[in-house]
Amino acid sequence: MLHTQNQVRPTTDTITDTVADTVVASVESVSKSFGDTVALDDLSMQVHAGESLGLLGPNGAGKSTLISLLTGTRRADTGTVTIFGGDPTSPDSRRRLGVTPQATALPVTLRVREVFAFVGAHFGTTQEHLDELAASFDLADLLEKQCGSLSGGQQRRLMVALALVGDPELVILDEPTTGLDVESRDRLWARLRRYRDEGGTLVITSHYLAEIEALASRVLVVDHGRVIADGTVRQITEQVQLRRILLRTTAPEQQLLALPGTVSVTPESESDPHHVVLATRDADATVRALVADGIDFSDLQVHGASLEEAFLALTTHQSPAHAA
Amino acid sequence: MTVTVSPLTPLVAHTRAQVLDLIRTPIAIISTTIFPTLAFLFFVLPQGAITDNAVASLSVVAQLGVFGVMSAYLFGYGIGVAEERANPWTTYLRTLPIGPFPMTVARFLTAALASFLSLLPLVLAVALLTKAPEAFTSGELSWARIPFALAMVLIAATPFLAMGLCIGYLLSSKAAVAVAQVLNFPLAFIGGLMLPPEMFPGWLDVVSLATPARAARDIVIWALTGEQMPGSTLPVLLGWTVALTALAVWANRRDEGRRFR
Numbered sequence: 001m002l003h004t005q006n007q008v009r010p011t012t013d014t015i016t017d018t019v020a021d022t023v024v025a026s027v028e029s030v031s032k033s034f035g036d037t038v039a040l041d042d043l044s045m046q047v048h049a050g051e052s053l054g055l056l057g058p059n060g061a062g063k064s065t066l067i068s069l070l071t072g073t074r075r076a077d078t079g080t081v082t083i084f085g086g087d088p089t090s091p092d093s094r095r096r097l098g099v100t101p102q103a104t105a106l107p108v109t110l111r112v113r114e115v116f117a118f119v120g121a122h123f124g125t126t127q128e129h130l131d132e133l134a135a136s137f138d139l140a141d142l143l144e145k146q147c148g149s150l151s152g153g154q155q156r157r158l159m160v161a162l163a164l165v166g167d168p169e170l171v172i173l174d175e176p177t178t179g180l181d182v183e184s185r186d187r188l189w190a191r192l193r194r195y196r197d198e199g200g201t202l203v204i205t206s207h208y209l210a211e212i213e214a215l216a217s218r219v220l221v222v223d224h225g226r227v228i229a230d231g232t233v234r235q236i237t238e239q240v241q242l243r244r245i246l247l248r249t250t251a252p253e254q255q256l257l258a259l260p261g262t263v264s265v266t267p268e269s270e271s272d273p274h275h276v277v278l279a280t281r282d283a284d285a286t287v288r289a290l291v292a293d294g295i296d297f298s299d300l301q302v303h304g305a306s307l308e309e310a311f312l313a314l315t316t317h318q319s320p321a322h323a324a
Numbered sequence: 325m326t327v328t329v330s331p332l333t334p335l336v337a338h339t340r341a342q343v344l345d346l347i348r349t350p351i352a353i354i355s356t357t358i359f360p361t362l363a364f365l366f367f368v369l370p371q372g373a374i375t376d377n378a379v380a381s382l383s384v385v386a387q388l389g390v391f392g393v394m395s396a397y398l399f400g401y402g403i404g405v406a407e408e409r410a411n412p413w414t415t416y417l418r419t420l421p422i423g424p425f426p427m428t429v430a431r432f433l434t435a436a437l438a439s440f441l442s443l444l445p446l447v448l449a450v451a452l453l454t455k456a457p458e459a460f461t462s463g464e465l466s467w468a469r470i471p472f473a474l475a476m477v478l479i480a481a482t483p484f485l486a487m488g489l490c491i492g493y494l495l496s497s498k499a500a501v502a503v504a505q506v507l508n509f510p511l512a513f514i515g516g517l518m519l520p521p522e523m524f525p526g527w528l529d530v531v532s533l534a535t536p537a538r539a540a541r542d543i544v545i546w547a548l549t550g551e552q553m554p555g556s557t558l559p560v561l562l563g564w565t566v567a568l569t570a571l572a573v574w575a576n577r578r579d580e581g582r583r584f585r
Binding site: 071092094095097099101104106107109110114117118122123124159 | 333334336337340341344345348349411412415418419420422423
């Protein structure tokens with residue numbers, strides 16, 4: 001079986017390999033509306049101890065509402081939400097929870113060191129742990145700076161570091177690396193992998209699908225307030241009957257799009273416009289036609305769909321289908 | 325790995341963070357601090373009949389002090405909380421393992437500190453520019469009344485803190501500005517913080533006695549000068565404090581951050 005491109009680590013094939021039976025967070029038949037807008041529509045999901053769950057969905061799909069229920073900042077209209085078996089709106093349930101919200105907003109007048117100490121005071125965090133986090137997130141040189149003077153990326157790193165201050169068993173990150181440069185992002189991923197490898201449970205949303213592929217062992221695709229797919233990255237991409245055909249060709253885009261099964265034609269890289277990716281529903285038919293039409297091509301490769309293509313295919317098709 | 329955290333630790337942390345924020349934004353203190361003092365300089369100082377009379381001067385200080393603290397609570401906390409509620413940092417704080425208690429109490433302690441700072445220049449101006457100190461130097465009143473009255477201003481203004489919190493939790497920041505203004509001046513007037521209630525017609529005096537502003541004024545004047553307060557003062561003050569605090573706690577609990585419709 002072909003792996004998706006840019007795999008940093010091999011994805012595990014089945015959820016049961018990595019997951020203990022303990023349910024850390026549970027959402028049962030939950031609905032939540034804001035006025036006439038239905039944000040969550042009878043949604044159910046569970047997070048198991050030790051797994052890393054990626055939440056995917058287009059804007060307005062209900063991801064942030066789901067996170068606000070799990071972190072106790074909002075209440076469900078109907079249905080039950082629990083973390084560690086308790087109500088997330090009760091402070092005791094949140095003792096083992098760490099959160100990074102989507103929006104970055106720090107108290108501008110406080111220094112970085114003071115913000116660490118402030119959050120640490122809620123958990124009895126040791127100074128060693130705070131120092132380790134400051135170093136891991138490349139903030140050690142900024143401890144005496146006021147948060148208002150930090151760059152956007154520095155503030156974001158601090159927001160994610162704060163999620164780990166309480167030595168949590170469940171960490172929920174809403175778009176953690178938005179606005180980060182590649183180096184900061186890689187550093188942050190490395191620290192989150194360490195958290196995960198030490199047995200921590202992770203729930204992460206991102207518009208950046210490589211992030212989900214890099215960190216998540218399981219993916220939940222949400223759209224219109226419902227779960228439309230649930231499985232490992234591999235299961236999600238296999239569920240979508242899309243294949244990627246990479247080839248080098250000078251044929252015009254229109255001609256390639258006319259090939260049977262083809263749904264899109266995109267350049268593989270910006271530097272080389274003749275190196276293209278065809279997304280197709282029937283790779284066999286596409287390749288046969290490619291040969292039969294006498295189109296000039298070289299370097300042909302066929303791959304399974306990337307998570308991004310699978311995600312687009314799932315969320316642009318209007319019929320919601322639950323994954324196996 | 326589970327460390328027991330004393331319930332006081334988050335309270336201290338929140339108070340510390342808010343006080344640091346306050347003293348690092350000096351303009352916010354200055355604006356609330358000088359208001360009662362300016363009112364004294366413009367409206368009271370030109371009236372020799374008051375400034376030459378030690379006890380009358382003290383009553384004016386009490387009135388203006390209550391007015392200053394009431395404004396500080398209504399505006400600072402009404403608008404401050406409404407703005408904070410729309411701030412994502414507050415949403416983050418709500419994910420920490422604490423209830424509304426540490427944040428609310430820290431806000432009270434910080435408000436009390438800010439109000440206390442607003443009283444200092446007023447007390448200084450009155451001491452230097454009126455005959456008020458004679459009431460103490462002559463032995464007519466005990467010096468101990470000064471700290472007692474200062475403490476009483478802060479305690480008597482508690483209903484306004486709760487009122488500020490209600491405004492902040494129930495309204496958006498724009499609506500909070502309007503409502504705080506609509507409440508502040510009529511309350512100050514009816515409560516006798518601008519004109520002494522001795523000048524009120526009978527019916528207005530009855531209305532006045534039922535307001536928290538009047539009760540706060542009377543109890544502070546009693547603390548400072550020993551002038552008898554009406555029998556209604558304590559129950560009125562206590563009733564408003566309990567009712568508005570309950571409303572503030574309820575408003576805090578139902579609050580889920582800013583909602584759009």
